[in-house]
Amino acid sequence: MKKEMKRIFTAVAIVCAVFLFAVGCGKRVAVDPGDEQPAVEPTVTETEPAHTPWEPARTWPGEAEDESLDDTAGADLAIKEGRTSAPLLPVYYDFDRSSIRADQEERMVHNGEYMLDNPRVRVRIEGNTDERGTREYNMALGERRAMSTKKYxxxxxxxxxxxxxxxxxxxKPISFGRDELSWSLNRRSDFVIIQ
Known part of the structure; x- marks a missing residue:
């Protein structure tokens, strides 16, 4: 019985090895060096490409010269990113981090000033992560992000x-791509006004 099992196992291993070898060796095409086309240098234009509707702006709100977070009509601020309630702003994080980035501190100060100016407002801070990592790890990371934002x-x-x-x-991702831009949009804390 052992010899029969050993033969079957050996046969299966050989079939798998031949299959993997055949799949790994694709058909190769010989190219005559005289048939090669000369490389064409792409031309580069100096104009900035227009933004498409799904492409985010290159600056965070409040960073553009013509946009100020100190606007006295703060309640009229029409910013809505993620699931954050206007006029509050979401905060974005680096990969696998829960500390507030230096470029996000202005957003935190804006949110803090709004809450201090509106003492009846209550906020739920929702921590989010990108899809990389286990579900359990990402739940814990989202909680750390929400807690660090609360402490701030x-x-x-x-x-x-x-x-x-x-x-x-x-x-609850807001961007469903599988690239760094999409992941960076999903690494955030949202501020949802609950009262």
């Missing part, structure tokens, strides 16, 4: 009882 707002003077946290992990 508390340090700015916002009362802790006005802030709730929730982690969605990778469960």
């Amino acid at each position: 707002l508390i340090d700015l003077g916002v009362a802790a009882e006005r802030l709730e946290t929730l982690s969605y992990g990778e469960e």
Whole structure:
């Protein structure tokens, strides 16, 4: 019985090896060096390409020269990114990090000032991640992001009882691509006004 099992196993291994070898060796085409076409240098234009509807702006809100976060009509600010309630702004993170990036601190200050100016507003901070990593790990990372954002707002003077946290992990992406741009849009904390 052992010899028969050994023969079957050996036969299966040989068939698999031949199959893998055949798949790995694609048909190769010989190219005559005289048939090669000369390389054509692409031309580069100096104009900036127009943004398509799905392409995000190259600057964060508040960074463009003509846009100010200190606008006195803050309630009229028509910014809505992710699931964040206007006039609040979402905060974006580096891969596998939960600390507030330096380029996102202005957004945090804007959110803190809005909450201090509107003492009845309560906010749910929703931590999000991109799809990479296990579900459990991403839920924990989303929670760490929401908590670090909450701590930042508390340090700015916002009362802790006005802030709730929730982690969605990778469960509620806003961009469904499988590239760095899409992943970077999904690594964020949203600020949702709940009262």
